[in-house]
Amino acid sequence: xxxxxxxxxxWDIPQIGIDMLEGAGLSTTVWKGExxxxxxxxxxxxxxxxxxxxQSTDKLDEAFFEACxxxxxxxxxxxxxDNINLAKAKACSIPFGNAPGAMTEATADIAFGLMxxxxxxxxxxxxxxxxxxxxxxxxxxxxxxDLRGKTLGIFGLGKIGSEMARLCKVAYGMEILxxxxxxxxxxxxxxxxxxxxxxxxxxxxxDVISVHAGLNAExxxxxxxxxxxxxxSTAIFIxxxxxxxxxxxxxxxxxxxxxxxxxxxxxxxxEPMQAENKLLSMxxxxxxxxxxxATIGARNNMARMSAENIVSFYENGVLPxxxxx
Ligand code: DGY
Numbered sequence: 001x002x003x004x005x006x007x008x009x010x011w012d013i014p015q016i017g018i019d020m021l022e023g024a025g026l027s028t029t030v031w032k033g034e035x036x037x038x039x040x041x042x043x044x045x046x047x048x049x050x051x052x053x054x055q056s057t058d059k060l061d062e063a064f065f066e067a068c069x070x071x072x073x074x075x076x077x078x079x080x081x082d083n084i085n086l087a088k089a090k091a092c093s094i095p096f097g098n099a100p101g102a103m104t105e106a107t108a109d110i111a112f113g114l115m116x117x118x119x120x121x122x123x124x125x126x127x128x129x130x131x132x133x134x135x136x137x138x139x140x141x142x143x144x145x146d147l148r149g150k151t152l153g154i155f156g157l158g159k160i161g162s163e164m165a166r167l168c169k170v171a172y173g174m175e176i177l178x179x180x181x182x183x184x185x186x187x188x189x190x191x192x193x194x195x196x197x198x199x200x201x202x203x204x205x206x207d208v209i210s211v212h213a214g215l216n217a218e219x220x221x222x223x224x225x226x227x228x229x230x231x232x233s234t235a236i237f238i239x240x241x242x243x244x245x246x247x248x249x250x251x252x253x254x255x256x257x258x259x260x261x262x263x264x265x266x267x268x269x270x271e272p273m274q275a276e277n278k279l280l281s282m283x284x285x286x287x288x289x290x291x292x293x294a295t296i297g298a299r300n301n302m303a304r305m306s307a308e309n310i311v312s313f314y315e316n317g318v319l320p321x322x323x324x325x
Contacts, residue, residue, distance in 0.1 A: 002024040002025045002026050002311060002314035002315055003025035003026075004025070004027070005025075005026050005027070005050045005051060005072070005314055006026070006027050006028075006029065006048065006049045006050050006051070007021050007026050007027070007028050007029070007049060007050070007051045007052070007053055007310055008028075008029050008031075008042075008045055008046055008048075008049040008051070008052050008053070009021075009028055009029065009030040009031065009053040010031055010036070010037055010042055010045075010052065010053065010054050010055050010058050011031050011032075011033075011036055011037070011055045011057075011077075012030055012031065012032045013030075013053070013077050013299075013302070013303040013306070014299050014300050014302075014303040015303075016300050016303050016304050016307075017053070017077075017302075017303030017304060017306060017307035018030060018303075018307070020303075020304065020307040020308065020311055021053075021307050021310060021311060024311040024314065024315065026051075026310070026311070026314070029045065029048075029049065031045070036055060036057050036058070037058070039058075039059045039063070039064065042058055042059075042064070043063075043064060043067045043068060046067075046068045046071065047067075047068075047070075049071070050070075050071065050072050050073075051071060051072055051073045051074070051075075051310050051313075051314075052068075052071055052073075052074045052075075053074075053075050053076075053077060053306055053307065053310060054074055054075070054076045054077065054083075054084075055076070055077055055078065056076060056077070056078035056080050056081070056082075056083050057083065058083060059083060060074070060083055060084040060085060060089070061084075061085050061088070062085055062088050064085075064088075065085065065088035065089065065091070065092050065094075068092075069092040069094075071092070071094050072094070072313070073094065073095050073096075073097075073309070073310055073313045073314075073319070074089065074094055074095075074096045074097075075096070075097040075098070075306045075307070075309035075310050075313075075319065075321075076096070076097070076098045076099070076306060077099065077302050077303065077306045078098060078099060078293070078302065079098055079099055079100050079101070079102060079103060079293075080098075080214060080215065080241075080242060081096070081098050081214075081323060082214065082215040082216065082242060082244070084096060086323070086325040087325070089325060090325045095313065095319055095322060096319075096322070096323050096325065097306070097309035097313075097319035097320070097321045097322050097323060098305075098306070098309075098321055098323055099301065099302045099305035099306050099321060100159070100305075100321055101159050101301075102293070102298055102301035102302040102304075102305050103160075103292060103293035103295075103298035103301065103302065104159045104160050104163050105163060105298075106292060106293050106294070106295040106297070106298035107160045107212075107240055107266075107292035107293060107298075108160050108161075108163035108164040108166075108167060108240075109167075110240050110266050110288065110291065110292045111160075111164045111210050111212070111238050111240040111264075111266070111292075112164055112167045112168065112171075114238050114240065114264025114265070114266060114286055114288065115147070115168070115208055115210065115236060115238055115264055116147070117264060117286040118236050118238070118262045118263065118264040118284060118285065118286045119144050119145040119146075119147055119208075119236060119262070120144035120145075121142055121144055121262075121283055121284060122286060123285070123286040123287070124142075124282070124283045124284070124285075125142060142283075145207075145234065145236070145261065145262075147168075147172045147174070147207075147208070148172045148173060148174075149172070149173055149174070149175075150172065150174055150175075150207035150208060151174065151175045151176075151177060151205055151206050151207050151208075152164075152165060152168045152169075152174040152175070152176050152177070152206060152207070152208050152209075152210065153177045153178065153179075153197075153202040153203070153205070153206025153208065153209040153210070154176065154177070154178040154179075154194070154210055154212060155178070155179055155199075155202065155209060155210065155211045155212065155213055155245075156178075156179075156180060156181075156211065156212040156213030156214070156219075156241065157178040157179075157180050157184040157188055157194065157212070158180075158184075158212060158213075160212045160240075160241075161178065161210070161212030161213075162184070162188045162192065162194075164210050164212060164240075165178070165188075165192045165194060166191070166192060168208075169192055169193075174208075175193075176192045176193065176194035176195070177194070177195050177196075177197045177201070177202055177205060177206060178194050178195070178196055178197070178202070179196065179197060179198065179199050179202050180196065181213070181218065184196065199222075199227075200230060203227055203230035203231050204230055204231070204232075206231070206232070206235060207232065207234065207235055207236070208235065208236045208238060209223075209231065209235060209236070209237050209238065210238040210239075210240070211223070211237075211238065211239040211240070211241045211245050211246070212240065212241050213241055213245065214241070214242070215241070215242035215244045215245055219242075219244075219245050220244050220245065221244065221245070221246070221247050222245060222246075223237065223239075223245060223246035223247065223250075223251070224246075224247040224250045225247070225250040225253065225254065228250060228251065228254035228259050228260050229254070229259055231254075231259070231260050232260070232261075233258060233259065233260065233261065234261045235260045235261055236260070236261060236262045236263065236264065236284075237251065237260055237262075237263045237264075238263070238264045238265075239263075239264075239265050239266065239267055240265075240266040240267065240292050241267060242267055243265070243267040243268045243269035243270065243271055244269055245269075246269060247269070248268065248269040248270075248279075251263060251279075252278050252279060255279070255282055255284065255285065256278075256282075261284055262284030262285060263279070263284070263285050263286075264285070264286045264287075265279070265285075265286070265287045265288070266287075266288045266289075266290055266291060266292050267290050267292075268287065268290075271289075271290060272289065273287060273289075305320075305321055306321075308320055308321070309321055309322070
């Protein structure tokens, strides 16, 4: 029964999610501060609650579960869940859910936009105008890369990766290669005529590599100096998944030394990126502040799905978007 249960919403989410929780008879405490709760604040507030609607920035680690083993359910306002120690959640028998598919199009759009912006140096050229440096138009200056007919390498062909591949195929007739931990659903291969290849082949043959995998022990830091060295010197590296998948020092070196051509990042390592980061002044780099899911539609979907997990848990004992552990 939902009635009387108390849900801590660790940061303000779209009203649709709060309405769903309260409409089911749950009472909510919604943190509305400018900054997220620190871990000690989160732990202290969670003591008075039965359920948590968390953010991907909340640290749900061993210390959290030691102090919050009383929680009955946790649901996260994100698709990524590298912030939670699932083994500890399991040990405490706390089911955990997320919002898969809530931001597929929104995030693929960001990766696609970054690819175009990087290939034509959008952000750098914009800064030139702002600095009063748009004087003449030299025939050989600031040339970008062409994308039509090029090869796209998708690292992680799930929902978002396949939508990025679809956009690139429709817009530019790009050939699609991919690597995946598991078999990608055959519909992706058929519709996109995508070819599964080894990581090495993906690095060697792609003109654009776009990262769409989750952050885990296998993917952490996988795009390092060794990986960049295997890419084409004309390649563009896009990451709209998690910054921890690339080594940012190695990425800076690869760009500075011409090992690869450019990079478009919606996620950085670490986050937030500092204003003096060298990447921000490079001609062939475009960086955004992790806004992949920041559309009204996507954020409403995230609020709805993360609330649905908690409501359904109390009403039927199941989470529709359960993460298996
Ligand atoms: C997600 O949902 O994983 C987005 O990156 C926001 O954290």
